[in-house]
Amino acid sequence: MNYRDPQLIEALAAEYALGTLQGAARGRFEQLRSEREDIDRETSYWEDVMSQLALRIAPIAPPEKVWQRLHAGVRQLSHRNDTGMKPSWFAAAAAVLLGVAGVFIAQRLDDAPALMQHVAILQDAEHNALWHLKVGESIDVRHIGAEILTEDKDYELWLLTDGDAISLGLLPESGSAQLELSPALQRQLDGGGTIAVTIEPAGGAPPSGATGPVISVAPLVAG
Amino acid sequence: MATDVERRRLTRLLHKTADGDDAAFRTLYERTAGHVYALLRQMLRAEAQAEEVLQDTYLAVWMRAGEFRASRGSAMTWVITIARYKAIDLIRRRGREVITDEFLEPAISESEEPLALAMGSDSAAMLMECMDVLGAQERRSIELAFFGGASHPEVAQFLGKPVGTVKSWIRRGLQSLKRCLGA
Numbered sequence: 447m448n449y450r451d452p453q454l455i456e457a458l459a460a461e462y463a464l465g466t467l468q469g470a471a472r473g474r475f476e477q478l479r480s481e482r483e484d485i486d487r488e489t490s491y492w493e494d495v496m497s498q499l500a501l502r503i504a505p506i507a508p509p510e511k512v513w514q515r516l517h518a519g520v521r522q523l524s525h526r527n528d529t530g531m532k533p534s535w536f537a538a539a540a541a542v543l544l545g546v547a548g549v550f551i552a553q554r555l556d557d558a559p560a561l562m563q564h565v566a567i568l569q570d571a572e573h574n575a576l577w578h579l580k581v582g583e584s585i586d587v588r589h590i591g592a593e594i595l596t597e598d599k600d601y602e603l604w605l606l607t608d609g610d611a612i613s614l615g616l617l618p619e620s621g622s623a624q625l626e627l628s629p630a631l632q633r634q635l636d637g638g639g640t641i642a643v644t645i646e647p648a649g650g651a652p653p654s655g656a657t658g659p660v661i662s663v664a665p666l667v668a669g
Numbered sequence: 670m671a672t673d674v675e676r677r678r679l680t681r682l683l684h685k686t687a688d689g690d691d692a693a694f695r696t697l698y699e700r701t702a703g704h705v706y707a708l709l710r711q712m713l714r715a716e717a718q719a720e721e722v723l724q725d726t727y728l729a730v731w732m733r734a735g736e737f738r739a740s741r742g743s744a745m746t747w748v749i750t751i752a753r754y755k756a757i758d759l760i761r762r763r764g765r766e767v768i769t770d771e772f773l774e775p776a777i778s779e780s781e782e783p784l785a786l787a788m789g790s791d792s793a794a795m796l797m798e799c800m801d802v803l804g805a806q807e808r809r810s811i812e813l814a815f816f817g818g819a820s821h822p823e824v825a826q827f828l829g830k831p832v833g834t835v836k837s838w839i840r841r842g843l844q845s846l847k848r849c850l851g852a
Contacts, residue, residue: 460843463750465757466814466821490741495846496753497746498796499815503711505703512706512720513698519724520691520731 449478455488463492564635568643568662576643576662577617581635585625587617594619598648604656605631606640616650617643640665672791679744687734694734698727701745705752712756712818722759726752753818760818792850799849807842810835 448454461467462475479485564581567590576592579585585603592601601617603625612634615625627635644651645658679700685693705726709719729751737747800808806828813819813827821839825832 456847457840457843460847461839464811464814464839464843465753465818466839468761468820486741490746492843493750494742494746495796495850496815497743497749498793499800500708500749500753501704501745501793502797503704503707503816506707506710508702508706508723509720512702512724513695516698516724516727517691517695519728520694 449482449485455485459485459488460492462489463496566641566664568641568664570662579641583632584627585614587623587625589618589620589622592617592619595645599658600646600648600650601661602644602646602650602656602658604642604644605635606642611655613650614641638665676743676745680739683730683734683737683744683747684739686731687737694731697730697744697748701748702727704745705749708749709752709756711816712753713759718759722752722755725755729755757818761820795850796846799846802849803842803845804838807838807845810838811842811846814839 458467458475462472462479467475475485479489564579566579566581567575568577568579569575575590578588578590587603595601601619603614603617605612605614612631614627614631617623641664642660643662644656644660646656647658651657679697682693682697682700686697702723706719706723709722709726710716713719713722726748730748733751737744800811803811809828810824813824814821817823819827821832821836824839825835828835
């Protein structure tokens with residue numbers, strides 16, 4: 447076939463758009479279309495003609511259930527397409543756990559620097575106390591009841607604020623630990639947000655963000 | 670002009686859909702699904718099939734909205750084209766009984782509905798005129814293929830003519846259409 451012949455292209459494009467070009471020929475034409483601008487343009491022209499024909503038909507309102515199924519399907523797809531930390535994913539998880547999340551007590555220590563010292567007990571969904579946190583210039587963590595994970599996993603602490611998720615470090619599975627905070631992070635924590643714990647691969651989440659399940663969430667209330 | 674306003678509105682909605690804006694997607698659906706569904710009912714006849722393809726169509730719209738190029742055509746055309754190809758695909762895959770008279774007649778109404786006219790006022794009217802001046806056999810063949818999703822053999826069977834004859838009618842009819850439209 448001489449695919450340079452404009453008349454042939456026109457004929458094929460028209461029949462492709464109409465739907466009468468079928469089978470292997472249709473597949474070949476699709477391939478050609480993806481490679482050739484002129485063929486793509488000609489085909490788009492015919493698709494436009496065909497849709498004008500379609501619009502001659504009086505519209506019929508589709509049943510509501512179609513939209514409902516569609517809407518549900520779209521949400522699932524959005525959820526699966528999320529890679530790493532997207533605020534909506536996290537917010538959803540946080541919202542679920544927030545009702546049973548950590549107890550939060552704020553105390554001002556008079557001789558402390560301008561930063562508030564926040565204290566928190568992180569709990570899981572069953573109200574089991576997991577860690578005790580003291581948040582100031584650094585985060586002092588004391589393990590209470592969090593389960594020991596397998597070698598290939600770690601607990602990671604996050605600050606969620608304004609659609610962003612910032613890693614605060616890994617949490618200990620026994621004893622105590624201190625998580626260092628940059629001055630910027632200190633300020634940010636002082637300003638409040640939400641803290642959360644996920645289970646990540648050993649060493650913490652990849653650069654793209656949190657990958658694992660959220661096991662605890664607590665609000666950080668400033669002042 | 671109403672045409673341009675609506676066209677731009679749908680383009681914007683489709684672009685926002687590509688960004689994951691599900692409110693825009695809903696609005697796009699509300700403004701276009703009626704036409705798509707009507708076409709699918711015409712082509713597929715069975716309500717359940719029409720609903721199924723409608724759902725698949727808009728799912729594809731959601732997932733592939735980023736592929737839409739306003740320079741190539743309107744958002745309405747883009748959506749209708751996805752629907753038509755899916756319907757034809759379904760017809761070919763599932764097979765069907767011999768097509769009958771009803772494939773030509775009902776549900777083809779000369780719609781005065783404002784949106785339809787707004788979609789391409791001048792071109793829609795011109796298309797109707799150009800279809801009317803086609804030879805009767807050519808017009809019927811094209812309409813069967815289009816509104817019935819019929820293949821060459823199906824059109825040939827319905828009209829009681831050889832496949833080769835039908836192919837010529839369709840090809841000539843389309844050529845005449847393009848000349849008439851002045852593209």
